[in-house]
Amino acid sequence: MQRYSGFGLLKHSLSFHENWQRVWSNPTPKKKYDVIIIGGGGHGLATAYYLAKEHGITNVAVLEKGHLGGGNICRNTTIVRSNYLWDESAALYEHSMKLWEGLSQDLNYNQMFSQRGVYHTCHTLQDLRSNERLVNANRLQGIDNEMVYADQLQKEIPALDCSKDARYPVLGASVQRRGGNARHDAVAWGYARAADSLGVDLIQNCEVIGMEINDGKITGVKTKDYGVIKADRVGCVVAGNSGVLAKMAGFELPVESHPLQALVSEPIKPFLDTVVMSNHVHGYMSQSDKGDLVIGAGIDGWVGYGQRGSYGIIEHTIQAIVELFPLTSRVRMNRQWGGIVDTCPDASPIISETPVKNLFFNCGWGTGGFKGTPGSGNLFAYTLAHGKPHPIAEPFSYYRFHTGALIDEHGAAGVAH
């Protein structure tokens, strides 16, 4: 792999940038792998990278139905934070946050990770109390999070309407200053390039249509174009389609797939240098480096796989944004889209063994998967390498829905839940 650097940029400019190496190869699959990862999105590619890098397992294939990074990793609103309530989730998301903080150097690929802060605004006394509780919980967990109140908040975010005349006046906010956002595509491409350079086979346009299971143990997967590919272990990281893959393996998941919509505006002058989320008014927004406002809110309430949702949701989202930022009332929207998110009843993911031996699932990230990408891949790689979950991933077992040991993050999971 050619390393990217300022010097490299200069060198390639001499040949008019016509000799850059391909970012990853396009191999045909072998007959057998140590590990097959189904799903070439952010989490799947991260898993492949950490399997090769940290566990020395390079006989790995990532099977992707479409193109790499073409699902939710290119459809999200790129917010990164780790201020969840319970110790289990805080450990998980903080693990991810620590990896984010060194990711550009680790992958030699600019993630454009910008720790610009993430605010959760509070509009009622109950909102304030629950955010104060969250802040205190995070501090005990060693995670930065602090409260700011209306006067201070108005100074920090001048465009936010903190006046008493607002319909739902802003009383304060919790802010995680290490939170922020990153460049979504760079995450997928960075992991893909790094995994490929360590010897992982990234197989695109390779749809899995069945699983080979003998005596309750998986031995390989059936693909549409390449027949059966054998594997010792299989990891399934397919977000919205997890239920479909689970059905192939003969079990159900406690997961429902919903459309989650987002939209961006025309580019306008910079006025918002942070991320603002409001659970109460129900919307969130940040401004990209291009100047577009990146906006999102809740899921469509019904099960859907169509990667599009209903206009009513968009209308409510925009109402919330105009309520928070009145100056945006005449901004025109450029694009709108939907992704399919796999939501769990407790708003926490599943990184787990399954009823089928040697088959592992990493799913249920719901509306908050982007921030988890490095941590998810890192822990799932451990799970696939050792055949048992990493201690941080252990509480996120599929079996918690049998035992009742749920990790209820509906509050801290934010707007979209």
Next chain:
Amino acid sequence: MLHIYCPHCRELREEEEFHAKGQAHIARPLDPDACTDKEWGEYLFFRKNPRGLHHEIWYHTAGCRKFFNLTRDTQTYEIKEIYKIGEQPEVTADKG
């Protein structure tokens, strides 16, 4: 935006008036105390989540406030049939 025919109001209305309440025909165990943790957990949390035909409960929240069922394709979002609570669907996956 879905357009949904309410079998009680007998009118086609916009989705905004309704609320999706999830998978239909989930039978509550007759004797919850006799359930194993696994059975009870599956009753509470595990759902079909199909890519294709799905039988759902909907609630006409901003209308007659009555429940009804519908069968919908989760891929195309097309509503195949609407039927009342207590009735069985006619369009099912095994009938193609």
